[in-house]
Structure formats: structure tokens, C-alpha cells
Amino acid sequence: MYKEFRRNLGKIIHLRSIIGYNSLIFALKKTPLIGKLVPDSLYGSSELKVIYWIIHIIKESFKLFIGKIFGLGMIYLASLVLMTAYRDYDMVSGVSEPVLYGSFSLFLFILYALGGILINTSVFRCTTEKEYLVFMLRMDPRKLNNTLFAYDLIKLFIGYLIAGIAGILFGAPVWIWLGIPFLAIFIKFFGAGATALIYKIRHTRNKSMKKNPAGYVIRITLVMLLFPIIFIILVNGFYVPLWITGTAAALLFVLGLWGLHEYSAFDSSLHRRALLDNIVREEAALYKEPDTTKQFKHLTAAGTVRGDKKGFEYLNSLFVRRHRKILFVRPVVFGCMIALIAGFVIFEFIAVYKTNFGAESCRNMVLHNLLNMLLFRHYEDPLQPYIESSAFSFFRWVVSKHLLLMIIPVSMADNSFKATQAMYINCDNSLMTFSFFKQREKIIRLFDIRFRQLIRIDLAPVLALGLVSDLILFYTGGQDYPFEYLLTVLCILLISSLFCLSRLALYYLIQPFTTTVNVKSGAYVIARCVLAFMGSLVFWIPLNSLILFFVLTVINVISVISVRKLVYKNAPKTWKVKS
Amino acid sequence: MEFVISHLVKNYGSKQVLKDVDFVFEESRIYGLLGRNGAGKTTFFNCINSDIDITSGSFYFREGKESKDTIAVRPEDIGYLVSTPTVPEFMTGREFLKFFIEVHDEVTPDRSIDEYFDYMMIPEDNRDMLLKDYSHGTKNKIQMLLNIIAAPKLMLLDEPLTSLDVIIAEEMKSVIRSQKQGRITIFSTHLLDVAVDLCDEIVLLNHGRLEPIAKSDLGDNAFKEKIIAALKDQDNV
Numbered sequence: 109m110y111k112e113f114r115r116n117l118g119k120i121i122h123l124r125s126i127i128g129y130n131s132l133i134f135a136l137k138k139t140p141l142i143g144k145l146v147p148d149s150l151y152g153s154s155e156l157k158v159i160y161w162i163i164h165i166i167k168e169s170f171k172l173f174i175g176k177i178f179g180l181g182m183i184y185l186a187s188l189v190l191m192t193a194y195r196d197y198d199m200v201s202g203v204s205e206p207v208l209y210g211s212f213s214l215f216l217f218i219l220y221a222l223g224g225i226l227i228n229t230s231v232f233r234c235t236t237e238k239e240y241l242v243f244m245l246r247m248d249p250r251k252l253n254n255t256l257f258a259y260d261l262i263k264l265f266i267g268y269l270i271a272g273i274a275g276i277l278f279g280a281p282v283w284i285w286l287g288i289p290f291l292a293i294f295i296k297f298f299g300a301g302a303t304a305l306i307y308k309i310r311h312t313r314n315k316s317m318k319k320n321p322a323g324y325v326i327r328i329t330l331v332m333l334l335f336p337i338i339f340i341i342l343v344n345g346f347y348v349p350l351w352i353t354g355t356a357a358a359l360l361f362v363l364g365l366w367g368l369h370e371y372s373a374f375d376s377s378l379h380r381r382a383l384l385d386n387i388v389r390e391e392a393a394l395y396k397e398p399d400t401t402k403q404f405k406h407l408t409a410a411g412t413v414r415g416d417k418k419g420f421e422y423l424n425s426l427f428v429r430r431h432r433k434i435l436f437v438r439p440v441v442f443g444c445m446i447a448l449i450a451g452f453v454i455f456e457f458i459a460v461y462k463t464n465f466g467a468e469s470c471r472n473m474v475l476h477n478l479l480n481m482l483l484f485r486h487y488e489d490p491l492q493p494y495i496e497s498s499a500f501s502f503f504r505w506v507v508s509k510h511l512l513l514m515i516i517p518v519s520m521a522d523n524s525f526k527a528t529q530a531m532y533i534n535c536d537n538s539l540m541t542f543s544f545f546k547q548r549e550k551i552i553r554l555f556d557i558r559f560r561q562l563i564r565i566d567l568a569p570v571l572a573l574g575l576v577s578d579l580i581l582f583y584t585g586g587q588d589y590p591f592e593y594l595l596t597v598l599c600i601l602l603i604s605s606l607f608c609l610s611r612l613a614l615y616y617l618i619q620p621f622t623t624t625v626n627v628k629s630g631a632y633v634i635a636r637c638v639l640a641f642m643g644s645l646v647f648w649i650p651l652n653s654l655i656l657f658f659v660l661t662v663i664n665v666i667s668v669i670s671v672r673k674l675v676y677k678n679a680p681k682t683w684k685v686k687s
Numbered sequence: 688m689e690f691v692i693s694h695l696v697k698n699y700g701s702k703q704v705l706k707d708v709d710f711v712f713e714e715s716r717i718y719g720l721l722g723r724n725g726a727g728k729t730t731f732f733n734c735i736n737s738d739i740d741i742t743s744g745s746f747y748f749r750e751g752k753e754s755k756d757t758i759a760v761r762p763e764d765i766g767y768l769v770s771t772p773t774v775p776e777f778m779t780g781r782e783f784l785k786f787f788i789e790v791h792d793e794v795t796p797d798r799s800i801d802e803y804f805d806y807m808m809i810p811e812d813n814r815d816m817l818l819k820d821y822s823h824g825t826k827n828k829i830q831m832l833l834n835i836i837a838a839p840k841l842m843l844l845d846e847p848l849t850s851l852d853v854i855i856a857e858e859m860k861s862v863i864r865s866q867k868q869g870r871i872t873i874f875s876t877h878l879l880d881v882a883v884d885l886c887d888e889i890v891l892l893n894h895g896r897l898e899p900i901a902k903s904d905l906g907d908n909a910f911k912e913k914i915i916a917a918l919k920d921q922d923n924v
Binding site: 405407408409412418419420422423426427430431534535537538539541542543544546547550680681684685 | 740777778815
């Protein structure tokens with residue numbers, strides 16, 4: 109039996125090491141920039157496998173420490189604190205210290221262990237290693253589960269015995285620190301047996317043995333409820349006498365024996381079925397690139413393009429119509445959030461104004477300046493010093509002198525990256541196989557249409573930001589020069605247009621996406637970092653909106669011309685399917 | 688018209704996939720490009736279609752053997768059918784066809800959209816469905832149809848009959864045969880029977896080079912054995 113256990117455990121650990129090591133190398137290879145430096149030969153490097161094993165053992169020991177030793181050690185410590193407090197405040201009488209300590213630690217441990225089996229019974233969880241061993245390598249599922257269960261119990265026992273050192277230090281009696289590891293084993297038997305029984309009943313009723321997510325939520329809730337119960341009992345100076353916790357422990361030993369019997373009666377075919385219904389592919393998922401395409405696949409043929417749009421205009425309109433959710437939800441939500449926050453700020457401003465200067469004065473201020481804004485006249489208010497000394501002067505300083513700071517909210521609202529992902533996965537990666545899609549004139553025609561479209565997609569947050577900036581200007585002194593309101597909005601629009609242009613240009617000139625729409629291009633990552641760095645260099649530069657408008661217009665014109673030239677020249681080669 | 692490949696080389700790092708491809712393809716003929724899995728057939732097509740950069744060499748059109756003028760290959764000269772057809776999933780078959788005809792200003796369609804669908808035997812109830820819901824075979828037919836409309840000089844067919852059912856495969860073969868006049872068709876496959884059944888010439892992609900197989904009788908068993916022997920020889924290298 110021992111030999112069989114060792115042989116099976118050897119197979120499992122060997123496979124576990126292969127899965128763990130290979131997934132680590134795979135993850136490294138998939139990392140932009142680093143990935144290219146990692147050669148395939150690393151999969152076969154025995155030296156690195158040894159290093160991996162050392163790390164793996166450290167990780168396992170750490171998990172053992174956190175899960176078992178630390179958990180029980182804390183219970184021993186808490187028991188000491190409680191015992192001392194109860195003794196000092198004379199909350200119990202006629203009870204010896206070891207008995208009091210024992211009742212606290214047994215009470216806490218039983219709840220801790222029962223909570224544990226309610227949340228986590230991993231015996232029938234089919235991890236990748238189990239899936240390979242049972243369904244591909246035809247290993248007996250019962251033997252496999254038994255081996256892993258025994259291995260887990262050994263780790264548990266050793267972990268709790270080590271935690272016993274903490275128990276000794278904190279004054280735990282021998283029968284506690286020696287008894288708890290055995291009790292833990294029997295509680296585990298009980299958990300496994302109860303699960304086996306539930307699965308057997310479900311199987312007899314032709315139901316899946318899959319864990320019920322609703323049941324899991326209920327169990328978590330039950331465990332969470334334990335905390336206030338424990339808190340109420342202890343804070344009020346109560347304690348559960350040892351004869352009750354002792355009886356509960358004895359009952360759990362009996363239930364453990366029953367559980368062991370139930371678990372042993374769970375035959376191989378039932379083990380197989382339980383594993384089949386509880387497959388988790390967390391480890392296997394590490395081998396694959398995460399498939400992010402699902403979010404782009406909710407398409408219906410509903411609606412068509414109105415008007416007489418033809419060719420690429422027709423393609424773009426149809427694309428936008430069928431991808432409205434993906435393209436517009438984020439910018440519109442962001443725009444609404446900006447408007448909502450701004451609304452609160454303006455409301456607060458007016459409310460404070462009204463409190464300080466009365467309703468009549470407030471009404472005059474709002475209406476008078478509303479007219480002023482509509483006619484682009486200067487803000488006039490006798491209460492200007494009030495504004496200048498308030499926090500609102502800061503907002504005015506931002507929108508009148510540091511409009512480049514809008515780079516931050518614009519970048520947060522910008523949806524061009526996701527839009528290019530949708531373009532690639534649902535449209536371009538298929539059309540790229542057709543020769544007409546690689547003709548320069550056609551590429552640049554579609555590029556222009558898409559550039560305008562991306563600007564339109566980001567319009568909601570841009571207008572919201574523009575409106576907020578204008579309202580801040582309006583309520584803090586009005587515009588300093590003619591057309592400042594208009595120029596403020598235009599500046600934000602020009603910043604947004606630069607974002608759209610850069611994202612689209614990178615898509616056409618680097619095309620970083622794989623068939624699962626993950627980015628697989630060091631050049632793309634570097635380019636985005638460089639752009640972000642450039643943005644961080646310029647966004648604090650003070651410029652009023654008049655100068656900024658001219659600067660941004662010039663930059664936009666130069667950028668559009670240069671990017672169009674680059675795309676026209678290079679995109680037939682660079683804009684292609686990446687394997 | 689001829690399509691000339693001159694000393695074409697393609698390397699992936701130190702691995703030489705196409706060593707020295709030198710070949711002349713003639714108009715109105717279907718060439719069966721035979722090679723074992725991994726021989727480099729798709730790489731060869733991807734080079735011609737400019738999807739990947741070539742290491743060295745060139746390819747061009749010329750009017751005839753005597754002609755010294757070379758005609759550069761433009762993207763619109765090539766029609767490429769990939770083995771796993773991908774189509775813009777957000778469009779219906781009809782919408783895609785409408786768009787395709789509109790962006791090909793140079794093409795004057797001689798049929799209505801429905802007539803094109805009829806020609807390719809695409810059922811009526813499929814025509815207004817999103818392309819993502821099309822079967823593999825129907826996606827293949829759509830791909831073929833688009834290439835027929837675009838009327839390229841050179842048609843590259845990369846295992847277009849793979850995983851098609853018998854009926855659709857026969858329909859596709861008949862379409863390929865009917866479209867061979869006035870263009871060069873290169874049809875890659877690893878299925879010898881398909882190549883023998885459909886093609887006028889057989890070309891082996893062997894050791895990274897193209898080798899013509901003299902076809903005394905394409906249906907002859909000895910001929911098939913000769914090809915298999917050549918492919919085995921490739922495996923032994």
C-alpha cells in the first residue's frame with residue numbers, strides 16, 4: 109500500500125512539475141519584450157527545472173505555513189489572550205487555566221475547521237494534473253484521489269503538529285496541541301465523506317455532481333456569520349464550556365469515522381464521474397493565450413445602413429452599427445460620469461453662493477452670467493473676490509492655464525484601443541486575405557474614415573469635459589478673451605483627436621494583435637510607453653487656450669499628414685495578420 | 688501570359704523553407720502544388736501574396752516566353768483562397784458581396800448579387816445571415832465567389848477542399864475548372880487524388896524547390912507511385 113502510494117505520488121508530482129515549469133516558461137515567452145529573449149530550449153533545461161523545484165518547495169512550504177501553521181498558531185495565541193483577559197476580569201470561576209485554555213482553543217478550532225470544509229473540499233476538484241492523469245493517461249481515479257487526499261492529510265497533520273510549538277509556547281495543554289492534529293484529520297474525513305454522500309445521491313437522481321455556485325455562496329455566508337457569533341459570545345464574557353466542545357470533538361471523531369466509511373465506499377466510477385463534472389482548467393489556461401475575443405462576438409444581423417453609403421463608408425457604418433455597445437458604452441458612460449460630477453460641483457458652488465449672498469443675488473449671478481456667456485461677454489460680478497479666495501479659483505486656473513491636463517481624463521475615456529481590437533478581430537483579419545485590402549489607395553481611404561469615426565466615438569466625454577470646463581470658466585469669472593469658451597472645447601477635441609490618431613496609426617503601422625486580440629508586439633508596447641512619457645512631459649506646461657488651440661492645430665495637422673504618409677507607404681507591409 | 692518565379696528564397700532564422708524556387712506557370716492551366724504537411728506550401732503562397740517578406744529572388748508576369756518585358760505583380764493581380772476561410776463576421780453574405788463589388792471600381796459585375804449566389808449554389812436562406820454563422824463550406828464558397836468577381840490574373844488556392852463535404856467539394860471543383868480560362872491557377876493540396884483529378888499539371892514542392900512531374904497519364908497508377916516516391920524521398924532528406 110505504501111509502495112503504491114509512493115509510486116502514485118511520484119507520478120503526480122512529476123506531472124505537476126512539468127505543468128508548473130512549462131507554464132512558467134510559456135508565461136515568460138508571452139511577455140512582451142522579455143518573450144523574444146526566452147529561447148524554446150528553456151523548456152528542456154534541467155538546471156532551470158531544479159531552480160523551479162526549489163521555488164516550488166518554498167511556495168508549498170509557504171502555503172502550508174499560511175494555511176495551517178499560521179492559522180492554528182493564531183488560534184493558540186487568541187486562546188492565550190482570551191484566557192488572560194477572562195482570568196484578569198474574573199469572568200470565570202472554578203475553572204483551571206488549562207481547561208479554560210482548552211475550551212477556547214477547541215471552540216475556535218472546531219469552528220475554523222468546519223468553516224474550512226464548508227468552503228474548500230478539494231478531494232473531487234479536477235485540476236489539470238488530475239485531468240491528464242485520469243482522462244488521458246487512464247490512471248485509476250480512485251487511486252489518484254486517495255493518494256492526493258492522503259498526501260494532503262499528511263501535510264495537514266505535520267503542519268498542525270508544527271503549530272503545536274506555538275501552542276506549547278502559549279501554554280496549550282498537551283492533550284490540545286497533540287489532539288487537534290488528529291481531530292483535524294477526522295474533520296477532513298467527515299468533509300470528504302459528506303461530499304461523497306451528496307455526490308452519490310445526486311448521481312442516483314441523474315443530476316450532475318458539479319458544485320452548485322449558489323450553494324457555495326450560501327456556505328460562504330454561513331462561514332461569514334460565524335465571525336459575529338464568535339464575537340458576541342466572547343465580548344459578552346461567555347465561553348463554551350469544555351464539556352460541550354469536548355463532546356462536539358468526540359462527535360466529530362465519530363462523524364469522521366462515518367465520513368471515512370462513506371468515502372471508502374465511493375467507487376472508482378463515481379470518482380471518475382465526480383472529477384469529470386468538476387474539471388477546472390486554471391493551470392491549462394496558463395498554456396494558452398487568454399482568449400479575449402468573446403466580448404467581440406455578440407453580433408446580430410439587426411439593422412442596416414441608411415442612405416446611399418457605398419464601399420468603405422458602407423463597411424464602416426455597418427461596422428459601427430453592429431458594434432455600438434463595444435464602441436460607445438465606455439465613452440458615453442464616462443461622459444455621463446463627468447457631467448454628473450460637474451453637476452454636483454456646480455450645484456455646490458451655487459448653493460454656497462446662495463447661502464452667503466442670498467437667493468436674489470444668486471439668481472442675478474446665474475442669469476446675468478448666463479446671458480454673458482451666450483453673448484461671449486466678460487464675466488462681471490461684484491463678488492469676484494469671494495471666488496478668487498475659494499477652491500473654485502483652482503479649477504479656473506486649470507481650465508484657463510493648464511488645459512493640457514485634460515490629457516489625463518481624455519486618455520481614460522478614449523476607447524480607440526478597444527475599437528481597433530474590434531476592427532481587427534471582426535473585420536480586418538479576414539479582409540487582409542483579400543488583395544484589394546492591401547492596395548495603398550484603399551488602405552488610406554479606410555484609414556481616413558476610421559480616424560473620423562474614432563473622433564466621433566470619443567465625442568461624448570470630450571463634449572462633457574468641454575462643457576464642464578466652460579461652466580467652471582463661466583462661474584469663476586467668465587472668459588478672459590473672446591471665444592475662450594469655444595476654444596476650450598476645441599482644444600479638448602484636438603487632444604482627443606491626437607489620441608485617436610496615435611492609436612489608429614500604431615494599429616496600421618505595427619498591427620500588434622494576435623488572433624485572440626492580445627498584444628504581441630514589443631514595438632507596440634514601447635511606442636505606447638514613449639507616447640505616454642511624452643504626454644507626461646507636456647501636460648503640465650502652462651498655456652492659455654488661445655495659444656494652445658494654435659499649437660494643437662499645428663501638431664494635429666503635421667501629425668495627420670505624417671501619419672497618412674507613413675500609413676500610405678508602409679501599411680501594405682505592416683498591417684497584416686499575426687500568427 | 689506567364690507567371691515567373693526566379694530564385695525565390697525564404698528563410699525563417701536559420702531554417703531555409705524555400706531554397707531556390709525557379710518556375711514558370713502558364714495561363715489557363717491548373718497547377719497542383721503537392722507537398723507533404725509542413726513542406727512550405729502555405730509559406731510559398733504567403734510569399735507570392737506578399738503576406739511575408741521573401742529573403743531573396745523575385746516573381747513577375749510576362750506576356751510570353753519570348754517577351755523580355757516583366758510586369759510587376761500588384762496586389763489586385765492575386766486572388767488567394769486560404770484553407771481556413773475567415774470572413775468579416777459582422778456582415779451578412781449579401782452585405783459583404785455588395786461591399787466587395789462597390790470597392791472594386793475596376794470590375795463591372797455581369798450578374799446581380801442573387802445570381803452570383805445562385806452560381807455558387809449558396810442557399811437563399813443563407814444569404815441574409817451573418818457570415819459568422821456560415822458553415823465552413825459556405826465560407827469557402829463565399830471566398831471563391833469574391834475571387835471570381837475580382838477576376839485576378841493569378842489564383843492561389845491553399846487546400847480549399849480540405850474538410851468540405853463531398854457535395855460541396857464537387858461543386859467547388861466544378862467552379863475551379865470553369866474559372867481556369869484566362870488565368871493561372873495554383874492549387875495546393877497534400878491529397879494526391881484531388882490533385883490528379885483536378886489539375887492539368889503537378890508540381891512537387893520538394894526540398895524547398897519546385898519540381899514539375901511529367902504527366903504522361905495523370906490517372907495512371909505508376910504516375911501516382913512516382914509522386915509518392917518523390918515525396919518519400921523528400922522525407923528521407
